[in-house]
Amino acid sequence: QSALTQPPSASGSPGQSVTISCTGTSRDVGGYDYVTWYQQYPGKAPKLIIYEVTKRPSGVPNRFSGSKSGNTASLTVSGLQAEDEADYYCSSYAASNNLVFGGGTKLTVL
Amino acid sequence: QVQLQQWGAGLLKPSETLSLTCAVYGGSLSNYYWSWIRQTPGKGLEWIGEINHSGRTNYNPSLKSRVSISVDTSKNQFTLDLRSVTAADTAVYYCARGGSTPMVLVYWGQGTRVTVSS
Numbered sequence: 001q002s003a004l005t006q007p008p009s010a011s012g013s014p015g016q017s018v019t020i021s022c023t024g025t026s027r028d029v030g031g032y033d034y035v036t037w038y039q040q041y042p043g044k045a046p047k048l049i050i051y052e053v054t055k056r057p058s059g060v061p062n063r064f065s066g067s068k069s070g071n072t073a074s075l076t077v078s079g080l081q082a083e084d085e086a087d088y089y090c091s092s093y094a095a096s097n098n099l100v101f102g103g104g105t106k107l108t109v110l
Numbered sequence: 111q112v113q114l115q116q117w118g119a120g121l122l123k124p125s126e127t128l129s130l131t132c133a134v135y136g137g138s139l140s141n142y143y144w145s146w147i148r149q150t151p152g153k154g155l156e157w158i159g160e161i162n163h164s165g166r167t168n169y170n171p172s173l174k175s176r177v178s179i180s181v182d183t184s185k186n187q188f189t190l191d192l193r194s195v196t197a198a199d200t201a202v203y204y205c206a207r208g209g210s211t212p213m214v215l216v217y218w219g220q221g222t223r224v225t226v227s228s
Contacts (some may be wrong), residue, residue: 002154036214038155045204045218046155052211089155091213099145099157099166099213 003100004029004090011108012080020105022073022090028100030071034093037066039086040104046089051073061108078109085109114138114219116205118190122226128192132205132219139183140162143208145191145215146179148201156201160208161188195226 012018022037026057031034035053038046048057050066053073063078073092074098077084090102118130132144139162146158161171161179169177178191192199203222206215 034214036213038215045221046215047215047218048209048216049180051214057146058215091155091157091215093213097212098170099160101155101157104156 002103003094004092004102006088006090006102006105008103009108011055011110012110013075014080014082016080017076017078018080018107019074019076020088020090020107022075022092022102024071024092024100026090029068029073029096031095033091035066035068035073036091037064038089038091041086043046053103059110073107080109082109111205112217114205114207116219116222118203118205118224120224122195122223122224123226124196124226125228128195128199128203128224128226129191130136130190130203130205130224131187132189134186134207137207138183139186139188143212144179144181144188145206145208147204147215148199149207149219149221150201157213158190158203159190159194181201185219193224194202197226199212200224 037050040046053068054066089104094100116132125170143160145160161167179190180227204217207217209216
């Protein structure tokens with residue numbers, strides 16, 4: 001059982017927007033602006049796509065955006081493309097120099 | 111471009127010690143934290159712990175009693191030791207480099223599948 005809660009699955013048609021939630025507590029998501037999102041394809045290592053809640057590393061399309069309200073963070077993928085079909089994981093810095101992850105969300109592009 | 115190359119035994123018996131090493135190419139160990147993470151189908155991603163170039167460590171409280179992470183700056187490598195393994199430790203293990211922000215994993219190794227079975 002993961003520390004952060006994500007929906008197991010999400011889906012959308014090409015061109016649509018999809019939002020994936022990540023719910024924690026005041027000791028992690030709600031307490032720090034250190035929420036991170038990773039994209040993972042089958043058999044591959046995760047790839048950083050959002051850090052510090054809203055920031056995108058160089059090379060990540062601006063179709064990916066992050067936000068946070070209280071103890072829940074969200075990843076929005078706008079203008080869905082077939083290549084966005086992957087697993088998405090959130091993580092958060094937690095109290096006492098700990099890092100916690102969500103259970104992952106499988107995004108399907110219909 | 112930073113690259114992480116990891117290796118270690120892929121099959122262990124219960125009670126043995128899991129040992130994995132991660133070599134860093136294209137950069138030094140300085141200025142960042144270096145992490146180990148594992149992934150299982152049932153529990154998803156789990157952070158194991160991290161170390162910096164001077165040997166300062168942080169560990170996941172749930173694994174702290176069995177984990178040691180060490181660094182060898184002369185070889186630009188860091189190592190994970192996980193003692194007294196059980197079947198529950200069967201997973202794909204990744205090494206990763208942090209960023210300028212705490213607990214952000216920027217570069218990842220290729221992953222090593224470790225199976226614990228009698």
